[in-house]
Amino acid sequence: xxxxxxxxxxxxxxxxxxxxxxxxxxxxxYRNASRTLEGITDSVSSLLEEGTDxxxxxxxxxxxxxxxxxxxxxxxxxxxxxxxxEVPPGVLDIMRLPGVxxxxxxxxxxxxxxxxxxxxxxxxxxxxxxxLKGFAKKTEDSILANIDQAAKSKERTFFAxxxxxxxxIVETLAAxxxxxQVTPAGSxxxxxxxxxxxxxxxxxxDVDEVMDALANHDLxxxxxxxxxTKQRVRLIKxxxxxLRVVPAKxxxxxxxxxxxxxxxxxxMRKRAQKQNLELxxxxxxxxxxxxxxxxxxxxxxxxxxxxxxxxxxxxRGEFELAENNRLPELVxxxxxxxxxxxxxxxxxxxxxxxxxxxxxxxxxxxxxxxTDHSKRxxxxxxxxxxxxxxxxxxxxxxxxxxxxxxxxxxxxxxxxEDATLDLPDDVLEEADWVLAVLHYGLKQDKQQIHKRLMTAxxxxxxxxxxxxxxxIIGKRPGAEMEMSEILKAAADHEVxxxxxxxxxxxxxxxxxxAAAKDLGIPIVISTDAHSTSGMDVMRYGVFQxxxxxxxxxxxxxSRSWTQFKKLLK
DNA sequence: GCCGTTTTCGGCCCGACTGTTTTCAGTCG
Numbered sequence: 001x002x003x004x005x006x007x008x009x010x011x012x013x014x015x016x017x018x019x020x021x022x023x024x025x026x027x028x029x030y031r032n033a034s035r036t037l038e039g040i041t042d043s044v045s046s047l048l049e050e051g052t053d054x055x056x057x058x059x060x061x062x063x064x065x066x067x068x069x070x071x072x073x074x075x076x077x078x079x080x081x082x083x084x085x086e087v088p089p090g091v092l093d094i095m096r097l098p099g100v101x102x103x104x105x106x107x108x109x110x111x112x113x114x115x116x117x118x119x120x121x122x123x124x125x126x127x128x129x130x131x132l133k134g135f136a137k138k139t140e141d142s143i144l145a146n147i148d149q150a151a152k153s154k155e156r157t158f159f160a161x162x163x164x165x166x167x168x169i170v171e172t173l174a175a176x177x178x179x180x181q182v183t184p185a186g187s188x189x190x191x192x193x194x195x196x197x198x199x200x201x202x203x204x205x206d207v208d209e210v211m212d213a214l215a216n217h218d219l220x221x222x223x224x225x226x227x228x229t230k231q232r233v234r235l236i237k238x239x240x241x242x243l244r245v246v247p248a249k250x251x252x253x254x255x256x257x258x259x260x261x262x263x264x265x266x267x268m269r270k271r272a273q274k275q276n277l278e279l280x281x282x283x284x285x286x287x288x289x290x291x292x293x294x295x296x297x298x299x300x301x302x303x304x305x306x307x308x309x310x311x312x313x314x315x316r317g318e319f320e321l322a323e324n325n326r327l328p329e330l331v332x333x334x335x336x337x338x339x340x341x342x343x344x345x346x347x348x349x350x351x352x353x354x355x356x357x358x359x360x361x362x363x364x365x366x367x368x369x370x371t372d373h374s375k376r377x378x379x380x381x382x383x384x385x386x387x388x389x390x391x392x393x394x395x396x397x398x399x400x401x402x403x404x405x406x407x408x409x410x411x412x413x414x415x416x417e418d419a420t421l422d423l424p425d426d427v428l429e430e431a432d433w434v435l436a437v438l439h440y441g442l443k444q445d446k447q448q449i450h451k452r453l454m455t456a457x458x459x460x461x462x463x464x465x466x467x468x469x470x471x472i473i474g475k476r477p478g479a480e481m482e483m484s485e486i487l488k489a490a491a492d493h494e495v496x497x498x499x500x501x502x503x504x505x506x507x508x509x510x511x512x513x514a515a516a517k518d519l520g521i522p523i524v525i526s527t528d529a530h531s532t533s534g535m536d537v538m539r540y541g542v543f544q545x546x547x548x549x550x551x552x553x554x555x556x557x558s559r560s561w562t563q564f565k566k567l568l569k
Numbered sequence: 570g571c572c573g574t575t576t577t578c579g580g581c582c583c584g585a586c587t588g589t590t591t592t593c594a595g596t597c598g
Contacts, residue, residue, distance in 0.1 A: 025581055029570035061571050099587080101596050136589060186598085197598075227586055232597095242598080244585095262582090262598075269582045280583060 002480055003043055006071050007034040009080055010064075015092050016083040018102035019109070032059035035263065037068075039316060041515040042484045045072045090116025099142050107132060121147050156194035156474070157239055160503035160540055163188075165219055165235055166198060176213055178206035181251060185258035186242075189310045191543035193473055193506050198241040199258050203248045214243050250282045252295035257281035264313035271303045271319075279303075311546040316511075318549075330546040331555050333539050338557035338564060340369040341412065341435055341466060341498065341526030342535070346391045347372040348380035350531040353398045359532035361405050367561045369410035369433040370395055371466075374422035376414040377439060383411070385427045392430070406561050408432035412466060417441035419452045421459060428461035432568065435498070437466040442479040449479045450486070457489045463569055464524055465490065467500040467507040475504070483512050491519040496556055496567070499525045499548075501541025513548035522556035522567055 014030040036059045037044065044054060054065040071077050087109070094117060095105040108114040111132055114123055120143065123129055129140040166184050174182040179202055183189070186199035204210045211231045215223050224240070225232040231243040246254040257265060258281065272279035277286050283293025284302050292298040297307045305322040309330055312318040321327045343349030344356055351359070353370060360368045372391060373382035383391060392409040399407035410433035414422040417440060421428070428434050436456035438449070456462050468486070469478025490497055497516045500507050505528070508516065516523055525541035527534055545555060552558040556567055 023570080026570045028581075032571080059571065063570060099596070103595060134589070134594075138588060142588095199598085225586060230585060232586090257583090258598085260598085266582055273582085278583095282584090 001045060001072050001075060003037040003040065004477070006044065006068060007037040009071060009077055010034040010037070010067075012092075013077070013080050013083065015095065015102075016080075016087050019087050019091055019095060019106050020083070021102070021106065029059065029061075029064070033064045036060060039511055041487075041511060043482055044068055046482055048072055088115035090119075093117050094120055097143060098146050099139065104134065104139075107134060117147055156196050157237065158194055158473070158503045159188065159192060159543070160537070161237065162195050162198060162239060165237070165239065166200070168219060169200065169214065169217060169241070172217055173200065173202060173210060173213060176204070176206075176209055178209045179204045180248065183255065185255055186260060189259045190261065190313060191311050191547060193503075193509070193544070195239075198235075198239060200241060200243050201251070201254055201258055202243065202245050203251055204245055207245045210245055211243065214241075246281070248294065249290070250293050252297070252299050253279070253283040253293040254281045256296045256299050259310050259313060261314050263315040264308075264318070267315050267319055268303065271305075275303065277302075309546065311543065312549060314547075328549050328551045331542060331550050331552045331558060333542045335552040335555065335558040336525065336538055336542065337365065337560065338367040338369075338524075339363075339365050339527050339529070339535060339538065340367075340408070340410070340433060340464070340524050340557055341371050341500070342368065342529040343372050343380075343412075344370060346387075346394075347377070347382055348530060353395055355532055356529070357398065357402055357405060357407060359529075359535055361402075363535055363538075365405060365535075367406035367408065367557075367564065369408035369435075371410035371412040371433065371435050374411060374413045376416060376422045382414075382422075385423060388423070388427065389430070410435060412437055413462075414439055415452045415456045417444065417448075417452075419448065419455045421456065421462075425459070425461060428459070431461065433464075434459075434462045435464050435466040436462045438468075438470045438479055442470045442476070444479070446480045446482070449481050453481065453486050454489060457486070457493050457495045460569065462495055463567075464496040464498055466498045466526070467505050467528070468497060468512070469507050469509075471505065471507050471509075473504050473506065478507065484515065487512070487516050487519050487521060490516070491521050494569075496522045496524050499523055499541045499544050501525055501527050501537045501539075501544070503537060503540050506540065506544045508544075508548075510544055510547040513545060513550060517548065517550055517554045523550065523554055524556045526557070 010030045011034045014027045017027050036057050054060050054068055055062060067077055091105050091109050094100060095102055112123055114120050124140050124144045129135050130137045166188060170182050173179055181203045183201050185201050187195045188198055202210050214233060219235050220233045221236060222234045224234055229245050234240050269279050277284055283290045284299055292302040300307045306325050306327055308318050308322050339360055342356055344353050373380045375382040375384040395407060395409050409431055411431050412435045415436050415438050416422055471478030497508055499513055513523060525545055527537050529535045
């Protein structure tokens with residue numbers, strides 16, 4: 001059983017305990033443990049095999065360590081099964097409706113025996129809900145209004161989808177006469193792979209003007225809430241956005257607060273408490289007196305910390321670095337000089353070799369690798385040895401005529417289900433750049449996946465493993481593997497690892513990339529472009545690298561061509 | 570249920586908004 005699965009069992013347990021009105025701190029303990037499990041590279045099942053004491057992990061005590069062991073050994077958790085028998089799973093869907101929480105869901109279940117969304121809808125339509133204590137007509141109406149939408153819009157939105165919407169709204173609000181500062185906060189500012197809600201922070205002399213401007217914006221479908229300082233709207237594509245209007249003297253504290261993450265903020269507040277201070281979105285206070293609040297920097301400084309880049313605010317080690325002024329200088333898009341994963345019309349790309357080279361030059365790239373598919377990927381018209389050699393000849397011809405950019409003859413070579421490579425060694429030897437990847441058989445068992453990746457890593461012609469887990473965010477999980485072992489092998493055999501920059505992949509993810517950095521593995525951020533515009537996704541890969549705490553030094557394709565060349569096999 | 574340089578017991582982050590209420594509980598981020 002992998003960490004994610006155990007984490008989700010703990011989350012479910014926490015949800016069920018909430019419905020039952022259990023001690024909120026006990027519930028939090030399960031959620032904290034879930035987060036810890038999602039954040040570590042080693043699988044707990046292998047840690048247990050090695051005899052590691054799981055209580056060494058933060059947020060895992062004796063009790064939860066035993067529950068993890070139970071899950072790993074038996075595949076189930078007795079406590080969870082008992083709770084599920086008491087609380088029907090549909091009650092959790094009800095709890096997730098906007099405006100309904102654990103208490104209301106519990107009331108609906110206990111008083112009316114409502115166990116799923118369908119029954120809830122029927123009861124609301126029959127007018128039965130408004131008679132319950134704590135409910136009334138408005139709650140019933142709101143349930144009916146949300147119930148159909150909620151069923152389908154559970155999923156989060158890719159950062160890349162949200163970005164243009166946020167930019168347009170920021171532009172509109174910034175142009176108003178009354179606004180001074182307009183900045184997105186929340187998970188968007190932290191550059192998470194996906195965002196749930198959006199937050200925009202504004203300083204303004206005229207709250208109504210700002211709120212009206214947002215309410216009337218083309219991208220806004222509905223105003224959900226409007227108060228003195230906060231307005232909540234629903235945008236197109238089902239995204240919801242909170243607008244917060246804050247005084248200038250609190251702007252930094254508000255930015256800090258609303259950027260999160262929640263976990264990061266909890267540590268911030270505890271630090272404040274230890275210094276007999278109180279931190280909230282209005283500032284850092286000593287009694288009534290404001291100590292800091294106008295800028296984020298002064299809030300961090302007052303708590304003895306260097307300013308932490310938003311991408312690192314996850315309570316995953318950033319505080320120790322910030323205390324000692326050892327935070328990394330994170331890589332930026334401007335650092336990127338090469339792009340080492342892209343396709344042409346030879347397989348499933350839409351642009352020719354010339355067009356791709358031209359597009360790369362326009363984006364300031366100094367070197368690229370053209371990496372079309374190998375033959376196993378029939379859907380994409382993958383290349384066999386003969387076609388590949390012809391393709392490489394064409395690439396060399398074009399490259400010779402082109403100035404100002406190095407073009408490598410590459411291949412995206414499939415690692416087949418039987419743990420062999422899709423092209424023979426004598427062909428791979430001729431390549432400048434071999435990117436080995438898993439495309440098929442991602443559901444094979446862990447041992448076989450491991451064997452396949454090891455075949456590629458040990459092959460002396462393989463330069464890099466592309467999109468290592470094969471995950472598609474929100475659609476399919478990656479192949480199961482012991483990432484720490486794969487990374488150790490990659491370090492031993494001097495194989496690089498890719499952060500695939502496509503918004504739906506971002507693979508390696510941040511924690512894996514951080515683990516790769518710790519082993520000294522050069523990381524390559526690649527666009528996997530299938531068209532000239534596909535090269536523009538580089539920024540998302542850079543954001544992912546920043547979230548992993550990587551500097552330009554850690555990124556192989558931020559080096560000059562002369563330096564990068566030395567890494568080639 | 571976890572945790573500890575004030576602690577092995579008694580804490581555990583905090584404010585805005587809404588709806589249902591006559592002063593507050595629930596929800597949300």
